[in-house]
Amino acid sequence: MMGSALFTLATALIGLLGAAEAYNRRYITNSSGEVEVVIPGATSYNGLNLVPQMGWDNWNAFGCDVNESLLLNTAQAMVNFGLRDLGYKYVVLDDCWSSGRNESGYLIANPVKFPNGMKHVATALHNMGLKFGMYSSAGKWTCGRFPGSLGYEQKDADLWASWEVDYLKYDNCFNQGQSGTPKLSFDRYNVMSEALNKTGRPMVYSLCNWGNDDPYDWAYTISNSGRMSGDIYDQFNRPDARCPCTESIGCAWPGFHCSVMNILNKMAAITSRTMSGYFNDMDMLEVGNGGQTDSEYVVHFSFWALMSSPLLIGTHVPTLSPANLAILSNPAIIALNQDPSATGAVRKWQYFMDPDENGQGEIALWTRDLHNGDVAIALLNAANSAHTLNATMDQIFLDPRTAGAYKEPVQLRQSWHVYDLWANRMTEAEASAIINGTMNGTAAITNTNSTINPRVTRYNATSLSYEEGLKNNATALFGVRVGTIEPAGTWSVEIPRHSVKMYRLRSTGVETVRTRDEL
Numbered sequence: 001m002m003g004s005a006l007f008t009l010a011t012a013l014i015g016l017l018g019a020a021e022a023y024n025r026r027y028i029t030n031s032s033g034e035v036e037v038v039i040p041g042a043t044s045y046n047g048l049n050l051v052p053q054m055g056w057d058n059w060n061a062f063g064c065d066v067n068e069s070l071l072l073n074t075a076q077a078m079v080n081f082g083l084r085d086l087g088y089k090y091v092v093l094d095d096c097w098s099s100g101r102n103e104s105g106y107l108i109a110n111p112v113k114f115p116n117g118m119k120h121v122a123t124a125l126h127n128m129g130l131k132f133g134m135y136s137s138a139g140k141w142t143c144g145r146f147p148g149s150l151g152y153e154q155k156d157a158d159l160w161a162s163w164e165v166d167y168l169k170y171d172n173c174f175n176q177g178q179s180g181t182p183k184l185s186f187d188r189y190n191v192m193s194e195a196l197n198k199t200g201r202p203m204v205y206s207l208c209n210w211g212n213d214d215p216y217d218w219a220y221t222i223s224n225s226g227r228m229s230g231d232i233y234d235q236f237n238r239p240d241a242r243c244p245c246t247e248s249i250g251c252a253w254p255g256f257h258c259s260v261m262n263i264l265n266k267m268a269a270i271t272s273r274t275m276s277g278y279f280n281d282m283d284m285l286e287v288g289n290g291g292q293t294d295s296e297y298v299v300h301f302s303f304w305a306l307m308s309s310p311l312l313i314g315t316h317v318p319t320l321s322p323a324n325l326a327i328l329s330n331p332a333i334i335a336l337n338q339d340p341s342a343t344g345a346v347r348k349w350q351y352f353m354d355p356d357e358n359g360q361g362e363i364a365l366w367t368r369d370l371h372n373g374d375v376a377i378a379l380l381n382a383a384n385s386a387h388t389l390n391a392t393m394d395q396i397f398l399d400p401r402t403a404g405a406y407k408e409p410v411q412l413r414q415s416w417h418v419y420d421l422w423a424n425r426m427t428e429a430e431a432s433a434i435i436n437g438t439m440n441g442t443a444a445i446t447n448t449n450s451t452i453n454p455r456v457t458r459y460n461a462t463s464l465s466y467e468e469g470l471k472n473n474a475t476a477l478f479g480v481r482v483g484t485i486e487p488a489g490t491w492s493v494e495i496p497r498h499s500v501k502m503y504r505l506r507s508t509g510v511e512t513v514r515t516r517d518e519l
């Protein structure tokens with residue numbers, strides 16, 4: 001009797017210690033049955049997604065036109081082009097994959113689209129070093145009117161676990177009126193959260209409720225990411241009546257056809273609700289789909305990375321152009337996304353001016369404190385012509401500047417080296433060689449990682465995580481040094497129309513005392 005009690009206690013403690021490594025909410029069994037244990041200090045509800053998920057999702061480019069070969073051919077191209085090793089790991093199958101439920105209530109994979117079943121797809125992806133993402137809706141049907149999971153949560157979660165699924169995107173269509181208050185949405189999404197946990201299989205839980213019912217207040221305790229806007233479309237800044245909100249707070253109808261600039265500006269208010277384990281999802285990338293210019297796609301990708309949004313490629317990977325592969329492959333920008341700080345950027349200023357043909361024009365400064373003390377700054381020119389933009393150190397360090405200390409903040413007493421994070425963008429020739437297969441994507445990473453030629457354009461996060469690479473000052477993650485800002489100085493740069501300059505500021509560590517007349 002005594003022995004068995006000790007054994008139970010020991011098992012519970014081992015469970016607890018194991019859980020403490022990663023999970024903040026676990027079920028353990030002790031003498032009073034199954035109890036929920038909360039690990040203080042951890043942020044991820046299930047220990048997953050400490051930095052944003054990266055991968056590919058078919059929806060933006062293919063909609064309902066899904067099948068096994070699309071997924072596996074895409075996966076193979078992701079491996080060949082070095083995208084897997086840059087961190088794009090999840091291959092997410094979106095809507096329209098099922099053909100109903102069987103008599104026992106379990107979902108059936110469409111046998112024409114997936115003739116070998118889903119387990120086969122999962123195994124093939126796992127064998128390529130990738131992970132498998134699945135889609136459903138917290139409603140009677142999915143948005144494409146296939147069976148949804150409302151009322152079938154445990155059955156569906158168990159089925160996905162048996163298929164060895166690693167990820168669930170969970171939509172909001174046909175929710176039977178179970179929305180309209182945060183509590184209604186929370187309860188509905190929580191059922192699936194519990195069901196996924198009960199399977200015992202780690203699965204990233206990605207909410208897709210478009211920011212309805214303020215998920216910023218509740219979603220991080222039950223999920224790993226949450227969409228914060230209506231659906232993206234492949235336009236830089238074109239307003240569209242189907243995406244009626246310009247702010248995330250109090251947006252009653254998220255809609256769809258939301259432009260890149262619409263979604264970006266909605267992030268300004270909710271940036272504090274981005275955290276390790278739960279990310280505000282700005283929706284899948286449009287890079288490669290043809291609706292924007294090269295510099296607009298650079299803005300789109302840069303800000304999705306900077307804001308710690310999930311980075312899910314949304315185009316046909318096997319036919320990527322060299323220019324688009326180069327955008328999606330910039331390790332210095334991805335390193336911002338995968339920074340262990342897991343935070344979003346703050347918009348320090350925004351001025352509306354010089355509108356373009358869509359009636360839109362603005363310039364803005366966004367900044368973000370990074371884990372190692374570096375600071376990322378994004379100077380955005382979303383106006384109609386080139387402008388010289390200025391970022392002062394007082395603006396960049398607004399928070400320490402206004403923290404109420406009597407002494408000049410330490411950041412303003414230092415010089416900062418400025419690194420341009422797009423300066424090492426892969427050339428067309430390099431990207432073409434990878435696409436044509438004359439340079440293998442993964443091998444290229446090793447070949448260019450040389451101390452003789454410090455211009456490194458490729459990075460292998462499978463061998464060295466971004467966290468470790470940042471600690472080791474891996475050249476590929478830091479762009480090119482282009483100047484220095486002196487204490488309390490200003491950085492000025494001319495930026496073309498619809499473009500961004502992305503910098504990483506690194507302290508020189510030297511403190512300088514300002515002279516009297518500067519005070």
Ligand code: GAL
Nearest residue numbers: 059094095143144171208231
């Ligand atoms: C939308 C969702 C899209 C896509 C689509 C599928 O609600 O936001 O990302 O999943 O449904 O029907």
